[in-house]
Amino acid sequence: MKRRDFVGLTGLAAGALWLPSVPGFGGTLVDPARLLEPGLDVAVKKRLADAALNAAKSAGATYVDVRIGRYLNQSVFTREKQVQNIASGESFGAGIRVIANGTWGFASTNQVTEAGMAKAAQLAVQIAKANAKVQKEPVKLAPQKGHGEVSWKTPIQVNAFEVPVKDKVDLLLAANAKALENGATFVNSALFQINEQKYFASTDGSYIDQDIHRIWPNFSVTAIDRASGKFRTREALSSPMGLGYEYMQPKAQDKIAGPAGTGLVGYKYSYDMLEDATLAAKQAKEKLTAKSVVPGKYDLVLDPNHLGLTIHESIGHATELDRVLGYEANYAGTSFATLEWKAKNLPYGSKNVNIIADKTQPGSLGAVGYDDEGVQTGQWDIIKDGKLVDYQKIRDQAHIVGQNKSDGCCYSQSWQDVQFQRMANISLQPGKEKMSVDDMISKVDKGIYIAGRGSFSIDQQRYNSQFGGTVFYAIEKGKIAGMIEDVAYQTNTVEFWNSCAAVCDQSDYRLFGSFFDGKGQPSQVSAVSHGSSTTRFNSVNVINTARKIG
Known part of the structure; x- marks a missing residue:
């Protein structure tokens, strides 16, 4: 698939x-x-x-x-x-x-x-x-x-x-x-x-x-x-x-x-x-x-069931070391987050962005005790305070980045397929200050609330992207102002995650996941989850997907 x-x-x-x-x-x-x-x-x-x-x-x-x-x-x-x-x-x-x-x-x-x-x-x-x-x-x-x-x-x-x-x-x-x-x-x-x-x-x-x-x-x-x-x-x-x-x-x-x-x-x-x-x-x-959205810049409030897909595509795949090294180039592309890019210590996101990989997270699709190389699974930082600090790697890759330990994220879809590097559960950590979704929305003057997944597109370097959703609600002067339609946002990965302005607390944290994430040649699938709380991104470009060009 x-x-x-x-x-x-x-x-x-x-x-x-x-x-x-x-x-x-x-x-x-x-x-x-x-x-x-x-x-x-x-x-x-x-x-x-x-x-x-x-x-x-x-x-x-x-x-x-x-x-x-x-x-x-x-x-x-x-x-x-x-x-x-x-x-x-x-x-x-x-x-x-x-x-x-x-x-x-x-x-x-x-x-x-x-x-x-x-x-x-x-x-x-x-x-x-x-x-x-x-x-x-x-x-x-x-x-x-x-x-x-x-x-x-x-x-x-x-x-x-x-x-x-x-x-x-x-x-x-x-x-x-x-x-x-x-x-x-x-x-x-x-x-x-x-x-x-x-x-x-x-x-x-x-x-x-x-x-x-x-x-x-x-x-x-x-x-x-x-x-x-x-x-x-x-x-x-x-x-x-x-x-x-x-x-x-x-x-x-x-x-x-x-x-x-x-x-x-x-x-x-x-x-x-x-x-x-x-x-x-x-x-x-x-x-x-529902009214059709008017294109423009909006503050986006994204539900975890929606944001999980964006995390998956713009962070999960972008930080797989085999993809970074070019091993996936023929099938699915590479990553903008190269070893050289990381060495420059450039901000991947705002200080609100803390991303962890965790193969032990209860209830997640990727939760196992040991990976398919016999490595005991655990948790590690991918992005800390907005900076990329590590990748996802397995036993034969660790030395390439000067490390001597696998992250325990090697997996095969079946007994008849060889195991190789797969994505761990990649999740956005909740905010530390108490904040409900309504609290977050109350601070938005002109915005859109998005729940659920929709169509999406992202380039081969996991950089330029467009994401839709399932349901959309206009936010006006701090309150929900009715359902709207035909919404998608366009951005690039660094711009998007640097616009992350606030994350709700642990009480709102939920998992999104995929049974069938494809990778490799011959292609294999794996199951992976992405957790987050509701999150706000300021001044994101929104387009109207129903409007004709020309």
Whole structure:
């Protein structure tokens, strides 16, 4: 999938047709009951991993890591009053990565036996030795102490695969009914669930067993004015999360009221799909008669569900070290935030901009105990007081920037794909002073409040960009002054983040995320979250997306 699919999977109504092509939702279609069957015992995984480790070392490898993976998924698609598709999938196999003659080699197999593992390991070494003929410099890994036998599990309360499919269908259809009752002409809804059961072993002395869960509810509501033929849509304001089915069981303490006069509600660690679908239908109808924005300079107040996408595109990708070094140039471009640019100590943003990378953040999509190189995950600064202080890097990159430790952000989408650098959870830290969204809006004379994601465009260096949204409200003299439409803002990354004037406090902090962030050749996807509180940016250029040029 392309990076534009980060906005959300469009055309949910066609779910029955395109499901097999969705990354992470392949494998063999199975009965839902199979998703609850236990995988291999840990002792068996260790024995299989040792077979691969020993075979690779005997063939001449100086480093080896083994990943045995069982990937489970389930998706449910509905439209209006009917179910369109329900599919459960399972994929199982092993990937083996080695260094031989100073060069990487990789092979994978679905023959998860001692003989099959040994054969794949020997093939990986042969590939490494062949690659060594064109390798200019030997691979240099940051040191990594083995962890021994350890485990980690997403701290879920309810395993989504244990919830009867009927209950999930009933919830989606109930959300559809709420939308139709409140003015929607069409509505599509879907629920995606993933469980990664991953076992990692390496010659460093690590044997790591992990059980990772993710969930994503989504819908799209459309209202049509039959007389004019005009239509407007409103997407769900949910976020994909690293949680179990408890996310679909709304709790009052997880709700955050949006600005007065909008009816919007934000959600932290649980989501009220019926409430959101009800409001979505009303807002889709309201959008039909909303005034079109007048282009110009506005102060923007951006909801976390919207700002997460801007963080992802203008900071998350821009600070991936492999992209900075040019490794992604052929596929997706480079980054303006080069090593030379960083050395000049130029301001990336205002002093209100503090960005951290965090692979341990509870509820986030990227939360794991250890990455796919066996590195224990943690938190580190990317931007501090507006200055770029670090990048995202893995074991074979750390020495390039004079460091001797990986950040623990190496990931593969499946057992059959090689692991490589992926984006960590990249988040804007909340403000330290108490400030609600209404407090922030009260200080805006002429502005726009934006919630939800929309279309976007950003150049190959992550510099010049344009972002839309889902719903827009005019702000006049410190108050919400009604819905408007056709809004997008144009800026460059440095100009935008230097215009950051205020960030709401921790009480408003929420996560946004993507199940399907694409990268690499061959392309892989990964799941990542971005947290923030509502944030104000002063004097940003806003265009009218409906106006014709010429």
